[in-house]
Amino acid sequence: VQVIDTVAAWRKALDVERAHDRVVGLVPTMGALHRGHASLIAHAADDCDVVAVTVFVNPLQFGPAEDLAAYPRTLEADLDLAAEHGASLVFAPAVEEMYPRPIATSVSVSGIASRWEGASRPGHFDGVATVVTKLLAQAGACRAYFGEKDYQQLCVIRRLVADLDLPVTVVGCPTVREADGLALSSRNAYLTPDERVLAPGLHRALVAGAAVLGAGGSPDHCRQAMAAVLTGSDPLDVIYAEPVEPDTLEPLAAALLPGASARLLVAARLGRTRLIDNLGVTRACAAG
Numbered sequence: 561v562q563v564i565d566t567v568a569a570w571r572k573a574l575d576v577e578r579a580h581d582r583v584v585g586l587v588p589t590m591g592a593l594h595r596g597h598a599s600l601i602a603h604a605a606d607d608c609d610v611v612a613v614t615v616f617v618n619p620l621q622f623g624p625a626e627d628l629a630a631y632p633r634t635l636e637a638d639l640d641l642a643a644e645h646g647a648s649l650v651f652a653p654a655v656e657e658m659y660p661r662p663i664a665t666s667v668s669v670s671g672i673a674s675r676w677e678g679a680s681r682p683g684h685f686d687g688v689a690t691v692v693t694k695l696l697a698q699a700g701a702c703r704a705y706f707g708e709k710d711y712q713q714l715c716v717i718r719r720l721v722a723d724l725d726l727p728v729t730v731v732g733c734p735t736v737r738e739a740d741g742l743a744l745s746s747r748n749a750y751l752t753p754d755e756r757v758l759a760p761g762l763h764r765a766l767v768a769g770a771a772v773l774g775a776g777g778s779p780d781h782c783r784q785a786m787a788a789v790l791t792g793s794d795p796l797d798v799i800y801a802e803p804v805e806p807d808t809l810e811p812l813a814a815a816l817l818p819g820a821s822a823r824l825l826v827a828a829r830l831g832r833t834r835l836i837d838n839l840g841v842t843r844a845c846a847a848g
């Protein structure tokens with residue numbers, strides 16, 4: 561795998577690929593790659609001629625109370641994992657390369673970024689939107705792969721790409737889970753053994769809520785079904801557990817009509833770890 565650390569060399573490398581009519585698959589990450597990232601890289605390798613991974617821990621998306629310095633940095637292992645799953649180019653710039661001067665421009669996606677994670681983590685999505693806009697502008701025309709695990713982030717990115725006419729096709733990839741349902745996340749490493757036992761409760765709550773909506777139940781019944789699972793686990797401090805419209809992320813106002821879809825979002829604190837998860841649901845069309 562070729563490692564590049566300047567914007568100019570990265571642009572040139574991807575331009576060369578496109579000049580040979582090769583479709584570029586871009587996988588933006590903050591490193592500390594796990595099986596979830598491996599699946600994004602593998603999806604990109606299936607669809608594209610060349611897979612380019614970015615590894616950059618973006619200071620702009622960390623709040624003052626969030627520990628940027630403690631974020632895991634494992635570049636050597638990341639390079640091995642990226643190569644193993646089909647990447648041939650990795651962009652790993654220093655902070656000074658990405659932000660050579662205090663940044664005066666910020667990308668802010670109104671509406672969709674203000675709720676849920678946006679409400680709990682002020683400024684977070686501006687930081688994500690700004691760095692993703694830079695990464696996509698640096699990469700040029702490509703297919704860009706993001707996990708559905710961060711569903712609100714995926715919606716924010718889809719919106720900024722559409723609004724700013726970026727020459728990018730955004731591809732959302734399914735969440736990778738442990739056998740007991742826990743969504744893979746770098747943050748799972750912070751869970752104590754006791755917390756790890758409780759963590760799959762988030763997924764169980766989503767499944768219970770989805771069953772209600774899938775059967776034509778109301779948003780209130782869906783909320784109750786999720787709460788019944790989550791309140792059973794005492795140390796789980798629920799931040800939100802909500803059925804929402806799948807594109808706008810507005811709270812779902814009514815039961816699903818046959819064929820209609822919703823997304824269930826959940827966030828909870830477990831000890832010092834903040835976990836999020838989500839699940840899509842579509843109400844089946846009546847048979848016949």
Ligand code: PAF
Pocket residue numbers: 588589590616618621688691692710713
């Ligand atoms: O999902 C992530 O790893 C980050 O938020 C992203 C999209 C790479 C931006 O820093």
